[in-house]
Amino acid sequence: MRKIQIAKPYIDHKDKKEVMDVLNSGWLSMGKKYLEFEKNMAMYAGVTYSSAVSSGTAGLHLAVKALGIKDNDEVITTPFSFVASSNCIMYERAKPVFVDIEEETFNIDPKKIEKAITKKTKAILVVHIFGQSAEMAEILEIARKHNLVIIEDACESLGARYKGKMTGTFGSVGVYAFYPNKQMTTGEGGIIVTNSKKIKLICDSLKNQGRNINNDWLLHERMGFNYRMDEMSAALGVSQLDKLDWMIRQKQRIAKWYTEELSAVDGIIPPRIGKYRTHTWFVYVIRVLNGKRDIVMNKLSKKGIQTKPYLPVIHLQTFMKDMFGYKKGMFPIAENIASQTLALPFYIGITREDVKYIVEEIKKAL
Ligand SMILES: Cc1ncc(COP(=O)(O)O)c(C=O)c1O
Numbered sequence: 001m002r003k004i005q006i007a008k009p010y011i012d013h014k015d016k017k018e019v020m021d022v023l024n025s026g027w028l029s030m031g032k033k034y035l036e037f038e039k040n041m042a043m044y045a046g047v048t049y050s051s052a053v054s055s056g057t058a059g060l061h062l063a064v065k066a067l068g069i070k071d072n073d074e075v076i077t078t079p080f081s082f083v084a085s086s087n088c089i090m091y092e093r094a095k096p097v098f099v100d101i102e103e104e105t106f107n108i109d110p111k112k113i114e115k116a117i118t119k120k121t122k123a124i125l126v127v128h129i130f131g132q133s134a135e136m137a138e139i140l141e142i143a144r145k146h147n148l149v150i151i152e153d154a155c156e157s158l159g160a161r162y163k164g165k166m167t168g169t170f171g172s173v174g175v176y177a178f179y180p181n182k183q184m185t186t187g188e189g190g191i192i193v194t195n196s197k198k199i200k201l202i203c204d205s206l207k208n209q210g211r212n213i214n215n216d217w218l219l220h221e222r223m224g225f226n227y228r229m230d231e232m233s234a235a236l237g238v239s240q241l242d243k244l245d246w247m248i249r250q251k252q253r254i255a256k257w258y259t260e261e262l263s264a265v266d267g268i269i270p271p272r273i274g275k276y277r278t279h280t281w282f283v284y285v286i287r288v289l290n291g292k293r294d295i296v297m298n299k300l301s302k303k304g305i306q307t308k309p310y311l312p313v314i315h316l317q318t319f320m321k322d323m324f325g326y327k328k329g330m331f332p333i334a335e336n337i338a339s340q341t342l343a344l345p346f347y348i349g350i351t352r353e354d355v356k357y358i359v360e361e362i363k364k365a366l
Helices: 013-025 032-045 056-066 084-090 136-146 197-207 231-242 244-262 293-302 318-324 332-340 352-365
Strands: 049-053 074-077 095-098 121-127 149-153 173-177 190-194 284-288 341-344
Touching: 013 231, 032 049, 032 173, 032 190, 032 231, 049 056, 049 197, 049 231, 056 084, 056 121, 056 149, 056 173, 056 190, 056 197, 074 084, 084 095, 084 121, 121 136, 136 149, 190 197, 231 244, 244 284, 244 352, 284 332, 293 341, 293 352, 332 341
Parallel strands: 074 095, 074 121, 121 149, 149 173
Antiparallel strands: 049 190, 173 190, 284 341
């Protein structure tokens, strides 16, 4: 049976050579590539500083910590995201306060944010889900009015713009991630971007066991972590970043194929792109209406076509319900969307014929 997997990274000859060069050099941590990757990524995003870390989750944790968010603070965020965007708040014993989402882009609904603000609210953690920006103009205005900081989880939206500006660069601090299914990969990895020297220095110290700026090996200014990105990952990152715009264009082309094939299919809503945005397509996620999402997923699976129910809502994960008493019905739009969404196979190398075949199988399943 023909098998079509949901995602795979695009790795070329140059990527392999760059990683091999590092291995051959014998310098596997905190070398030239680590610094080059940070410099190039800051330039790509259009910010002054960046700090490469071992994962997107590590980056988000440091971003939350660097902003001084702590016990009993509240951080407003979206329930329709990957769980790490809320966990990073809880690592510092603060509380994620969820706000429902917009139907069009699946991102946090700015119209509902103000009602969730209390005396304890310190920040808004915005997630740009699936590769397109949240409604940043309105969110920035609310943050300014209420004196809140903004953290951007741009782990799924590398390269995506809102009114021409890169996601990840609107708030005090943003984070990109490089797991193999992302717009570009370093294996595991992430990077913090910011225009604040203070945040850069704190993150550099925290990720490096709390060492000071001189990297004195056995002097620790603060309690830190080992969240450093290794040199092989950084070398892969430098090489992948060189072709990131090309890779994004490939994904935009594949997304267009899917949308063309799916636009006339009853019972499916293809992804929509909000005003002022470019979409860089971390995943291609459709809505399957009339309670048929799981039927379609199972039938495609029997045909060897891998799909995933991206994303279950965070507030109904067992540990969230136990810790905060979140219940079904609290964020109805996110819950409804989460019951319908399905990520389809999506990677550089999938052909138009593959896309046609997958859509035919979706039609049959429906
Ligand atoms: C929205 C979001 N936040 C955070 C992360 C965490 O990134 P990582 O897997 O690199 O820790 C991901 C990864 O999938 C994500 O999609």
